[in-house]
Amino acid sequence: MAEDRIKSVAILGIRGLPAAHGGFETFVEYLVPVLVKNGWKVTVYCQHIGTGPIFTSKYKGVELVHIPVKNDTPWSTIIFDWKATRHACRSQSLLLTLGYNTGFLAIYCRIKKVYNVINMDGIEWKRGKWSLPIRIWFYLNERIACLMGDHLIADHPEIKKHLQTRVSVDKITMIPYGAESVETAKPEKLKPFGLQTNNYAVVIARLEPENSILEIVQAFSQKPRDYDLVILGNIFPEQNDYHGRIKRASNDRVKFLGAIYDPEVVQSLRYYSRVYIHGHTVGGTNPSLVEALGAGCCILAHENAFNRWVTQEQVLYFNNIKDCSDKLDLIFRDDELNTMLKLSSRQVFHKMFEWLPILKQYEKLLEIKLKYALNKSLLIENSSSSLK
Known part of the structure; x- marks a missing residue:
């Protein structure tokens, strides 16, 4: 026995x-x-x-x-x-x-x-x-x-x-x-959403206050941009007051794709993004942030102890709406910085999260x-x- x-x-x-x-x-x-x-x-x-x-x-x-x-x-x-x-x-x-x-x-x-x-x-x-x-x-x-x-x-x-x-x-x-290391993805998965590779920011999260979704949308939408902001997560603006505030704060370059469960589509949306924005303020080792590291994303994360440890301080961070907007400006215009941050993500991933x-x-x-x-x-x- x-x-x-x-x-x-x-x-x-x-x-x-x-x-x-x-x-x-x-x-x-x-x-x-x-x-x-x-x-x-x-x-x-x-x-x-x-x-x-x-x-x-x-x-x-x-x-x-x-x-x-x-x-x-x-x-x-x-x-x-x-x-x-x-x-x-x-x-x-x-x-x-x-x-x-x-x-x-x-x-x-x-x-x-x-x-x-x-x-x-x-x-x-x-x-x-x-x-x-x-x-x-x-x-x-x-x-x-x-x-x-x-x-x-x-x-x-x-x-x-x-x-x-x-x-x-x-x-x-x-x-x-x-998480898994993502070395390639299918660009054709972007076509149904009218997206082009390296021409959008992406957020993959539940639309809840502790994930800073409203602040991210406000930061992105406060000025005209040549990029899209793509948000994956269920949104019910008629039933949920917070969702309604997010919707009202967004401009026409914000695309709400809803919850997507097809792993190939999610993988492609993450892999081909210009920047992955992670607004989580509570929690431990968040799976979506680790997956972004594994996909070699350029990452802009909310500045807190949870996110700093996961990313080993090798990404950009934001504290408020203005800071988030300024960091997005920097990421969108600086190709060299974007490439460097993507390489840093892969290095952190292979060191800690395989x-x-x-x-x-x-x-x-x-x-x-x-x-x-x-x-x-x-x-x-x-x-x-x-x-x-």
Whole structure:
């Protein structure tokens, strides 16, 4: 029984595989082939919209456990996480939980004596988009996950510093997010949008206040320009007041393309941009910023500790609307600077964010923690036996 646990891990906290929802799913898509190749038994829990009993399937050597829930709502996700956690704890595998949105479930794992490694993601309760009750929910779950999780992963040094205010430093390991290196793309993917290579700025982000979308649009639109500003992300100006303000602030060179999920189109839009603008002000190692580095983009980022570490201070930064506008002027007119910044992005990417070294760090951590959990359980078993 103990030997079966040596190479067994169950992954919780995502919607499932194949990846179709976000950064954590993409990360798992890269991680599981490495683990399977190296002899791990990997189980991934998948949220299935529907009814009926739990069922399983296989995907790239991984066992997928599909847990049906009736609806695609936050409450349904909580139910899914609860059922997945109960099921995973029965397997006695090491747990890798991605995110702390239902961090209270770590209490159950601790009761069942199942070792739980939690990737703590960003500081979700600080995001301005959430109402006060939701922020309180995230805050409490972060606290519980920190206390009840057996080991924590931070994807950024600033996240690690934050977690150190909750737990001791030896309980935290810093491992960043990764991305693929993009060496080429398909220029024909730009044609449906009326775009030309190297003749537009691009923003790929949710249209939320903490991502500085309004400030970027205001900075771009305050004067006539010979370039376009392309924004990828759902916009609902009639239903969302912030979206309405963004729309009203934009001029006719701002193009709202909506949310695009075709990876080839997104890759081409990023790769052939004159500049990638990253306005995120909170979070850890943001996947979209790492992907921009991997595509060799010229990057203009909001100046904060999160973005400075990811880019290693090798890009341009802005602090306010005027600063953003001035930096755009510089990037649009200076070809030599543009080329230099693109080369800097690639250098930072290859030094820090290639997938394989990052995935190896994850596997090494999982091996260490699984051996620790096994030794701990054997000590308990031996102690119990000596009392009989």
